[in-house]
Amino acid sequence: MITELDTRTLLAVLCMALALSSLALALLYRLHRSLPGPRDWAIGMVAISVGVGLLYGRNVIPPFWSIAVANALILVGHAFLVAGARRFLGRSAGWPLLAGIVIVFCVPMTLYHDVPEAMGLRIISISIGMALLVFLGTWTIIRDSRFQLLNAHQAVAVLLTLHGILNLARAAQTLLEPVLATDMLRLGPSTSTFFGWGILFFFGLTVGLAVMVTERLRDLLQDRLVKENAARCAAEAALQEQRNFLTMVSHEFRTPLGIMAASADLIACNLPVDDQESAEELDRIHRASRRLGNLVEGCLADDWLESVSQSRRSGELDVGAVLAELAKEYNVVLHGAEEPLPVDADPYLLPIAFSALLDNACKYTTTPEGVTLSCRQEGRTVEIAVRDDGPGIDPADVSRLFEKFYRARRTQHKPGAGLGLHLVQRIVALHEGNVRLEQTHGTMFCVSLPVLEA
Structure with a gap:
């Protein structure tokens, strides 16, 4: 009776932990809709929390819902978690393989949900199915992660690996030791231990996924800063080239402009008084040279102001x-x-x-x-x-x-x-x-x- 109470209490705590994890991942998706992955994580965690909730309602709701549907939702939730990790790392979700695993290991639970003596078969099926799914997620993260000190990808990969190992150990124990009980809540300390691990696993997984998103945003920000810094350096180099060219051209204009003005003055000194037409043309030359000279001086002044404006x-x-x-x-x-x-x-x-x-x-x-x-x-x-x-x-x-x-x-x-x-x-x-x-x-x-x- 004490074991039953402890197991049911742990299952209730697991339900609450999964509900909080679902809420946290839903908020994570709402904040970062543009990132691939958080939406699948939120859907997967909601599916697992609903499935565990149906397990908790065993002996109250029909066996089809508390056994077949509940375990199917738990497997589907794990599949969504793995698909989200794959999409987050830039790979395809791989739904054909994930759906195949879910369907294969849901068959025994669907066929024998109303057979009390098939408890061991159902445990082996759900445990191996979850182990395969999480190992697939671990393999995806290991292949695509940049392993560094205190990397969230490493922590998530370790959690998934431990989860898969414990599921395989549970399946092996069930296979080696015949299950005599017909109620999951009376299976003994191994089930309580598994539910306790589930609380730690899903809490740690939620934190790890959130930190993975933070690291991704940090990397994106660093990449953007690098690109913007490179663009700024290129713009500054182009601006400096433009200034150098403008300074060179403006400086080179001064000599011919001075020659034009001096030649016009010399011609004006030797021009007959009655030659009004030539005087008008010389006046036009003077005005044009002054206008162009003012333009050159203005360009040089503006270029100089650009160079001193920052200091x-x-x-x-x-x-x-x-x-x-x-x-x-x-x-x-x-x-x-x-x-x-x-x-x-x-x-x-x-x-x-x-x-x-x-x-x-x-x-x-x-x-x-x-x-x-x-x-x-x-x-x-x-x-x-x-x-x-x-x-x-x-x-x-x-x-x-x-x-x-x-x-x-x-x-x-x-x-x-x-x-x-x-x-x-x-x-x-x-x-x-x-x-x-x-x-x-x-x-x-x-x-x-x-x-x-x-």
């Missing part, structure tokens, strides 16, 4: 002092900046941005006095404004104003390459600031920079 120098810089020097250079009036306005900036990059804004303003203003420069502190930011009284910017061009090589329609007749404002935005962004356009009273570009805290 700009940092230091305290008085914006007021920088603007005062630029105001003298461009002959404009500076408003504000009576007190030092320190910012964390590159002492070479930031003046380039202000110089580009002033150069644009002087280029498009209608009168030399129409350009104004102002600087003031508002809270924790420094506001720099460059205003001109030029024709302004068409609203249709505002959205593309800071794009590389873009020029507004109203400025096509002016020299330039469409890189000035692009460089301004890049430099200001490197200093964690922003630049915006306002056209309420003329055209005004406002730059905001964070004040350097003491």
